[in-house]
Amino acid sequence: MSSVTLEQTSKKFGDFTAVREMDLAIRNGEFVAILGPSGCGKTTTMNMIAGLEDVTSGTIRFDDRDVTEVSTQKRGVGFVFQSYAIFTHMTVRQNLAFGLEVQGVEQAEIDRRVGDMAEFMALGHRIDVPSAGLSVNEMQKLAIGRSAIVEPSIFLLDEPLSNLDAAFREKMRAELRGLQRALKQTMVYVTHDQIEAMGLADRIAVMNHAVLQQFDTPVNIYARPANVFVARFMGAPGMNIVNSRVTEGGVLFGGRDADFVALSREDMATLRHHGERDLLLGFRPEELRLGEVGAPGSIAADVALVETVGRRKIVHLVSGTTAFHGVCDRGVPVRAGEAVGVTISPDKVHLFDTETEARLQWPVEATHG
C-alpha cells in the first residue's frame, strides 16, 4: 500500500475543465471518499489516479514514485467498477487468477494465492462456479478480491454500492469497511452519496465544478464546512443559508430589520474589524429550536409546511421574505400556519462571505489532523 499525492493536477477535455488544479494528499492506509454531485470531476479524478485518463497538467505520485506518465498496466492499482466488471465468461477461479496470469506469475503460486483469496473473501465454496451466476454480494467480493490479489498499491472504488437497494447497501457498506481494515489498503472511494462517505471514510474530499472544495474528516466537513457549497451539500436537508447584515446593533437575520442573531464572542471579534457589511449566515436545520413567539433572542417566523419523515418533522419556515428549514422530533407540536420563535445557539452559527462564499470563522487549514 502507498500514499497518493496529487499536485496541481488538472484535466481538460477540449475547452471543458473536468478537474482544476487539484491538490490532494492521501495517507498510507487511509480510506478517502471523493464526494460531489454528478459531473463535479470526481470520477475523472479517480480515472487519473488509475491512469485511465491522462493528466493535462500537474503530477501524481504513489509514495515517492512519480506515476504521472506510467501506463495503467504498470501502475499497480486496484479498481472496483460500479458494474463490478466481473468477467462473466469465466469462473470465480479464472477471475481471481486473471491478474496473476497476465503478469506471468508461476502456476503453483497462482493456485496458492487464488485459493487463499477465495477463502479470505468467503468464496471458497463457489470457486469453480461460473461467475455470471453469483449474487451481487458475491460479485462485489469477487471484484475486490480480484483486485486485491495482485497486491495493488492503492485501491479505487467507483460508486460500488450505487446500484443496490437501500437495505442491502447498508450491509455491503459495513462489509466494505471491514474488508478495508482487513486488507490494510489505501482506498479511494468515489460516491455522490453523503451517507456512504460519512459512514465509510476517514477523510472526505468534497468536489464541485471541477474544484476540490474541502478535504477533511467527516466530523469537520459537517461541523466546519469550508464554504457555502459544502454547507449546503452535506446534511439532509442541507444547511440553511440566509442573507444577513452586520450593523451597529448586531447581525440582522434575513430580510427583516427587527431580529438579531446572537453570535459567539469569537465571531463578534472576527466581525468587528469588518465594520458594517453583508454576509451569509448558515445554521443547520437540526440545530435550531422552535419556541414561543417573542422568546428572548428568538427570531419570529411563520410555519409554512410540516413534513413528517419517520421520527422527524421537517418544518418549512418563513421569516419576512427569508425561507429556511428546521428539523425537530416528531413529538414537537408544530402545525402549519402557526407563528413560532426560532432560536439558534451562538456556537452553531456559521458565517460566510457574500462574494466568495468562503467561511469567515475558524481557518479551515487549522482543522487538519
Add this chain to the structure above:
Amino acid sequence: MSYTPHTGTADALAAQRRTLARRLILPTQILLVFIVAFPLLMQVYISLTWWTPLDGTLWYSAYESWNWFDNFAEIFRDPGLHGAVWRTILFVSIAVPIEFGLGLLLAALFYEGVLARPVFYSLILMPMMIVPAVAGYIFFLIFQQTGPLNALVGIVWDGAYQINWLNDVNRAFIAVIVADVWQWTPLMFLILFAGLMSVPHDQMRAATILGANWRQRFFRIALPRIKAVIFIAIGLRVIECFKIFDMLFVMTSGGPGVATESLSLYLYKQTFQSLEWSYVAAIGITVLVVLSVIAAIILTRTSRPSNTSEAS
C-alpha cells in the same frame, strides 16, 4: 360473423381465443404454403421423375416418367458434380477463413481506435453494397492480361504482362477468391465489429488495470465474449459462399474448362445446357438438406454457450 362469448369455464374461453388466433394467422399460413411449401414439394416430386422440357410433358404429368431414386443415385456417380462440390468446398475453406481473419483484424483495429472510424467506416463497407455481378465485372476487368493489375505490377517487373489470370487453371481460382474476399470481408468486419462493440467497456478496462496488455485483453476477454457472434458470422458466410454464382459467372463462367465451376454454376449448366431438370431438382434437395444440417449444428453450438455466459 357475430362473436358471442360463451358463459363457460376459463378453459373454454381460452380455447375460443385460440380458435380466433388460428383464424387470424390463416392468410399468412396460406401465403407461406405457396412461397415455401409448394415449390419444395414440387421439387421433390420432379426429382423422382425423368421430366425434361424436351418431352413436352406438362409438369404435373411428370409421373409418366416416374423413376423413384434414380436421380439421387446419379448424384453419387456423377464426376462432374463431385468436381463441382469439391471445388466449392475448397473455395469456401480458403475464402471464408481469409475473410474472417481480415474482418477480425479490421474490427480489432477499429475497436482499438487505430483506424479513424468516420473516415474508413463507409469506405470499408462499400464493396458489400455492390451487386455481386458488378463486383465480378470489376474484377474481370482488373484481372485482364492488359488490365490495371498487370499494369501496376508492370511498373516494377516487366514480365507482368505475360501473366494471364483468368485463363490459367490456378490463377483463375486465386482471382475469384480475391474477388470474393474483397466483396465479403466487409460483412465479416461489420458483424465482428458489432460483436466487439457489445463487449462491456468496464471489463476491458478492468483487464487493463489488472495488467493485461492488448493481446491478452483481446484474446482472453473480447474474443471469448463474442464466440457466438463469430459462429454466426462464419456460418453465414459458409452458407452464402457455398452458393456462389453470379460473380463466378461474370468473371470466368466456371472456366477455364471447369477450373472455377462451383456447385451453383454446375446446376446452372445442367439446367440450361443439358436440360436435366429432374436431376437438378434432386441435387437441389440434397444440397438443401446438407446445408440445413450444417446450419442446425452451428445454431445449437452457438445457443449453448450464450445461455450460460451471457446471463449477466
